[in-house]
Amino acid sequence: MEDEAAHVLLIEDNPGDADLVRLRLVESKSAVHVNCVPRLSDALACLDVETPALVLLDLNLPDSRGAETFRRIRQKAPNVPVVILSGQDDQALAMKAVQQGVQDYLVKGDVTSKQLERALRYAVERQGLLRSLEINRKQQLEFKNQFLSHVSHELRTPLTCIQQYVTLLLDGLAGPMAPDQTDHLKTVLKSVNQLHAMIRDLLEATRADSGKLHIEPRCIAIGELIEQAVAMMRPAAAEKRVGLEVGVDQTIPLVYADPDRALEVLINLIDNGIKFTPAEGSVVVKAAMVETDPAAVYLSVSDTGRGIPQEALPLVFERLYQDPNAVDGNRAGLGLGLFIAKEIVTLHGGRMWVASQQGSGSTFSFTLPIYSLAKLLVPVIVDKGRLRKAMVLVRVELTALPKSLRGSWRETCARCLELLRRCVYVDKDLVLPPMATSALVETFFVVASTDMERVNIMMDRIRGQVGALPQLKASGTLRVAAEPIPAPPAADPRTLEQQIWGVADCVTEIIQQGLWSGHNFSEKENQEHAH
């Protein structure tokens, strides 16, 4: 240990054992300062305040036992070396803890001061080494990701140049083209687009690797999203003379997912399906509920292609996997598409898998969570095991001016949502996930577990803060309104769960039916323009 007195946190509930360890430490003449606590909770509190050079830990404490004790310490102070003090009878447990990252273990009553000193010194050194290895690994990963990100961006500039001049020629802006020349240029443009897709995939995979892939879940109608994906892929299917069909169960509930990302996954799977299906074959996209899993919607894309060999099935979601039998004309991408798709689904809390019969086709399936208003509402509408007395639904409507740009309008709406979240109380109010609505009108809803008086204050705050956003002032208008949610009767015979469902149904009804009578607000108060 270092020359300065090292700080050791001794976590031991047996005073005799604690004294013995102290004694050994004094005998060893190491300059250590020992802080002894008898309980895990005390130890965690100590670790909040200061970081010791080392933790000496008895696994069995009054408030925690076994491996869990170490896990909690590790969670609190991942970089502090831990040495276990074990009894004669729990050495197996101590050994197991070593496998999980404990630096060493000493058997109580069997320790000489020399052993103790040596164990402590080595534990600190080993932990330092581990830590520098870990830092090194992270730096390498970061470097790799930065490198890939840099390269992908640098590739974009020459790619843009090719795309620009090819489209200039194709559009006849540099003089008329012969039909052959047009055909050749179209081939160039197709390759440019493939290259562009590869660069995009490379960046996405890099993001997934470094945990920077983001999703913004919304409440979406998955059937519409499937129709959109299918419409986008129809030309490709028609060109290959592959049928493209949809089978969506009409009773499918709303899904809680990022619409852009979910669309990306669907397009990826449909594109693969078309690519690996011969002419006259077909690709079918389905969405259905499964009785055993009511919290998710099951989506699948099936094709009548040649299928995937059994041994390749576990590999298809791996990075850089490519079908070794891909025939010419099916120019493969980077082999990142399915990896990214699976990452996206996993981020949503869903699963993705594949079933395939060689010679008769493959089915890629994935799940997305259904949108459960009741589940989202619980933390704000339930207080001490009961429903809160007053609840109000606040509607914040943003309408784009006709001239605003699609891209920046979406960005403006996202900023407004951010500001809106700052106008509410986290524990009492819930900003509902945005609905995928029309491109020009964005409506946000807030469930406020409070009375009209405080809602009025909240609405003023929303008008003041969201309405003051310069981007919104330039491109749209704001309207804020409120509607009380009918409270359940005082002597409600229903269970709490049923009552929550009742509130969720009620909120859904107000939203869907547009029951904005505005009887609490005059028209003047209802209409608040950003201008």
Next chain:
Amino acid sequence: MLTESCKEGRPMNRAKIMVVDDDPDLRQALSLRLRANHFDTVNVCDGYSAIAMGQKEHPQLIILDLGLPAGDGFAVLKNLREYPALAGIPVIVLTARDPEANEKRTLEAGAVAFFQKPADNEELLGAIRACL
């Protein structure tokens, strides 16, 4: 055929667009496409010239790259705001940089739209027309 001059046969009332990009080939291609779509163009290659030329030429719209010598795109956006004559000109950012890290920042700095290169020509033209 592909010249940077934009003076030839200029009819009245054509909107003037300033293209700020340090890549001469891209500048030229974009300029050519804009002129084919009945816009006048002024091309500049760095952040300093963007402000200087902006004051001289008074474009109705600016297409701005982010990675530029002599004052990057963010500096240009900031500087534009400081000149009352330039502060009202809509700016469309066209860059190879990542939208995730840059889109929000450029819009907050005053740009009206963000496009990543390579951008779809029709979408870009649509955004330009919406600004004018």
